[in-house]
Amino acid sequence: MTRVLPDLLATSAARHGARDAIVMDGSRMSYTALEQGANRLARSLAAHGVRRGDRVGMWLPKSPEAVMAVWGILKAGAAYVPVDPGAPPARLGFIARDGAIAGLITRADRAPGLAEAFADGAPMRALWYADDPAKAPRIAGLPGVPWRALAAESDAPPDPAPTPDDLAYVLYTSGSTGEPKGVMHTHASALAFVEWAAETFAVGPDDRVAGHAPFHFDLSTFDLFATARGGASLHPVPARAASFPAAIAKLYTGERLTIWYETPSGLVLMLTRGNLRQLDLSALRVLLFAGEVMPVKVLRELMALAPHARFANLYGPTETNVCTWHDVTAPPSDDRALPIGRACSGDTLAILDESGSPVAPGAPGELWVHGASVMRGYWGRAERTAETLRPIELPAGGTAVAYATGDVVRDSGDGVLEFLGRRDHQIKTRGYRVELGEIEAVLQRHPSVAEAVVLAIPDPEITHRLIAVVVPAAGAAIDEASLKQHCAAALPRYMVPEHIGARDALPRTSSGKVDRRALLPSTPSGDPAS
């Protein structure tokens, strides 16, 4: 059946419109209200020139209005481009220009940041203010639409509806060359994952689903869309609570949420800092985790705390959605790494060596993914797209375009894959994917820096901490505080190194590459692993 994402919401609104679609901070929004509000927003977007195929940015904290914004943008036939609400204005400006957004949904109380981001002009035609200001600030001379103005629009679905191959969202991820790149997903590639996940975990009207992942992080597509497909209620974690493991654990258990989809870092913090052991987990039915390697000991403890719940490890870069999964049917008996499992979302996998030939059974190789859930490409980066989406020979015969994940895996038998590591300098911190090269490129733009290396130090709670080592430019002195300030003005907070130390020169390997390993023990600024 041909479907698009807004069908999920429309169907649930028709079937049980009075049920809660969103529950947050004690307020509730029904499926009927969400459907009608999204229709009104879609019409308002169209009235200000947003057309099918356009991109519309979002820069606002999690809220019922932000959820409505996602649906309204999709219903207008446009793709939503969620920008980290904590990102500095410079990054908002970059993404807005790079993605050539036609509109921006934000808040009036962010006017100073908006003015800074768009000081040199703005690509969009209008801004929508979800906090409904009495007087809409004027940014870059553009019209500002307060939320109450949406009431004037009809609540009937707008025409024309999007088609499955239209872009649904563009998620900007860290790019190794110093600029983030936009991963493009269509309604069809999103639904390939969403339909699989909603079916597999039987998301239904009695479910209460946690919404912790920010919308610019791809875990959120399960929260938003699998929840709507099942007619369940979404419980977004308020921005105010999102950094507090104890507050999150209290919210999840207090609201008796039935489905949690978390990063392993988030779960570890709930255990170590969130008092989770003392809370009532009896409502928890499904616990899903993705984004990083799940420590087996942590999994075992979680399974002991909620023995009735179903646990599953989901895997997939933003570019593929979730493409493999491992159903954890019993607590792991040894400390071997948890498998990433078998193909899902209708995808086909291949493990290839560096020449593009299949590896011997059980041998390590790079994971390539072909199938319905794979992205369409990187927005505006044809060359980068062509490098990562390439034709390969499929294991079952025939050629098809597949995505090169950069992840090294091996088949441990019967198609169950184990994750072994990365081919490059991409790392995870708190579930976020970070290209160390992007941070290095930002550091190297500073006039006092000749060379920069960013290192990821393994950490039991947040996967990795970041530190940097820089070589000063001739005659320059390194000021750690001003370098951090420089990074914070360009990068999201989770990408700013905790420590920046200086050295006269970087150690090299015999091939002339920076010897990252040699830098680790002698890194200045104390003991980053403590």
Next chain:
Amino acid sequence: MTLSPTESAVRDYLLTEILYDRNLQDLPADENLIDKGLLDSLAILKVVTFCEEQFGVTIPDTEVLPDNMESVRTIAALVERVRSGH
């Protein structure tokens, strides 16, 4: 406005180790750091660790909540409360 010694220490730590993109003069003790998005989960862990080491207290995880961590004032008040055992 004058700051207590605890408030000053907390403020100095925040300015040098967490809010490196801000200037000394614009951190009022009542400024809400969470609603402004200035404290992420790692920053909160660091502030808690700093307070525990600096003031010789143990802050229970169940007290590390938005209302207690939102400003220099509330963080210092939490330290004082834990220190006095109430």
